Amino acid sequence: MIKAADFYQKLKSHLKEQSPFVVYRKPGENMVKAMLQKDSGSFRVKDMKESGFVFAAFNPENPSWFIPDDHSETYEFEDISTDGIDSDLYEYLSWETDFEYMEEDQKVHENLVQKGIDHIKAGDFKKVVLARSERVQVHDPDPIRIFKKLLNKYSQAFVYIWFHPETGCWLGATPETLLKSERNRFKSMALAGTQLFKGETNVEWEKKEVEEQLIVTDYILESLNSITDINSVEVSAPYTAKAGNLLHIRTDITGRLASAEKLGELIKALHPTPAVCGLPKQKALQFILENEKISREFYSGYLGELNMKTETKRNSNTSNQENQQFAAISKKTELYVNLRCMKLKEGNARIFIGGGITKDSNAADEWMETVNKSQTMKAVLVK
Numbered sequence: 283m284i285k286a287a288d289f290y291q292k293l294k295s296h297l298k299e300q301s302p303f304v305v306y307r308k309p310g311e312n313m314v315k316a317m318l319q320k321d322s323g324s325f326r327v328k329d330m331k332e333s334g335f336v337f338a339a340f341n342p343e344n345p346s347w348f349i350p351d352d353h354s355e356t357y358e359f360e361d362i363s364t365d366g367i368d369s370d371l372y373e374y375l376s377w378e379t380d381f382e383y384m385e386e387d388q389k390v391h392e393n394l395v396q397k398g399i400d401h402i403k404a405g406d407f408k409k410v411v412l413a414r415s416e417r418v419q420v421h422d423p424d425p426i427r428i429f430k431k432l433l434n435k436y437s438q439a440f441v442y443i444w445f446h447p448e449t450g451c452w453l454g455a456t457p458e459t460l461l462k463s464e465r466n467r468f469k470s471m472a473l474a475g476t477q478l479f480k481g482e483t484n485v486e487w488e489k490k491e492v493e494e495q496l497i498v499t500d501y502i503l504e505s506l507n508s509i510t511d512i513n514s515v516e517v518s519a520p521y522t523a524k525a526g527n528l529l530h531i532r533t534d535i536t537g538r539l540a541s542a543e544k545l546g547e548l549i550k551a552l553h554p555t556p557a558v559c560g561l562p563k564q565k566a567l568q569f570i571l572e573n574e575k576i577s578r579e580f581y582s583g584y585l586g587e588l589n590m591k592t593e594t595k596r597n598s599n600t601s602n603q604e605n606q607q608f609a610a611i612s613k614k615t616e617l618y619v620n621l622r623c624m625k626l627k628e629g630n631a632r633i634f635i636g637g638g639i640t641k642d643s644n645a646a647d648e649w650m651e652t653v654n655k656s657q658t659m660k661a662v663l664v665k
């Protein structure tokens with residue numbers, strides 16, 4: 283196993299050569315993993331049968347970039363938080379906003395949200411997720427140092443830094459799983475509804491938020507219909523989940539795929555879910571593409587390990603081979619929705635944030651929700 287300091291040294295030279303790489307840590311884990319592509323080729327996902335790390339755009343028509351397993355060096359190391367900033371108190375206190383600078387942005391976003399509400403009331407769609415971006419001047423633009431701050435601060439998120447000449451440099455700390463699967467078992471989640479964390483996770487939710495989250499759960503369950511062994515599907519009760527300075531409503535969904543071959547179909551059916559797009563999917567997507575003032579690029583797309591080979595040691599229980607161990611190779615997929623993320627460019631960070639709109643939404647509240655969400659990335663950019 284490589285030492286963290288040695289790894290980051292290696293990563294620096296890789297970055298200088300502008301070769302694709304990804305470094306990431308899964309929620310609740312200690313180990314940081316990395317894939318450094320050995321050549322400078324650009325690979326795209328074609329049929330979801332590939333093995334490697336995928337970085338997919340929000341718009342399903344756009345390419346999904348890929349670091350293939352067999353074209354990269356992989357690393358694993360422990361990176362222990364040293365500055366102790368991963369505390370609830372810090373998240374709450376680090377709240378700060380420059381309102382003057384945002385006045386124009388606020389107007390533009392509220393107009394967009396109002397247009398969304400009007401279309402919902404006219405019956406065009408039931409839910410739409412509308413986003414904006416914000417440019418933040420970065421005091422210390424070293425992407426590796428920003429990544430380390432994310433690691434220190436967000437132990438329960440999927441934290442990553444991704445670089446590819448086709449996409450630029452992205453970093454994030456997302457609370458949302460799109461899909462996990464191993465052999466034919468899978469897990470997904472419906473995450474929606476947002477309020478600011480004020481030191482208490484036992485909170486009340488407004489009816490509007492509950493309904494907004496239910497739309498996501500129902501959609502995921504419906505998408506599973508033709509692809510899974512539907513009798514195997516289990517759904518948890520909705521509960522409050524903390525993500526940085528925010529709380530969301532979350533439902534966990536597990537089940538079995540009709541066959542492991544159906545993985546690609548399932549990803550296609552799920553993405554983009556109404557947690558980041560809307561319902562019905564096509565109408566909401568069209569509204570977003572025509573009306574949002576930004577190109578989302580990879581924000582609210584998905585990223586993660588696709589069909590990564592993992593070895594599990596199992597005991598054979600046949601009597602004449604007592605206690606004999608054998609290694610079973612299986613393929614594991616772990617994909618996350620690319621939220622609470624930013625793109626680094628020429629010393630600036632572009633933060634992407636959005637929120638779900640339903641008929642009961644209020645434009646000013648939706649603005650505040652995006653301000654709150656922007657804090658997840660801003661907290662690691664301020665001095």
Ligand SMILES: C=C(O[C@@H]1C=C(C(=O)O)C=C[C@H]1O)C(=O)O
Pocket residue numbers: 411413458473474475476530557558621622634635636637638639655
């Ligand atoms: C769209 C975002 O987050 C999503 C939207 C949420 C909402 O509308 O309440 C909550 C969690 C996420 O599923 C974002 O963070 O930009």
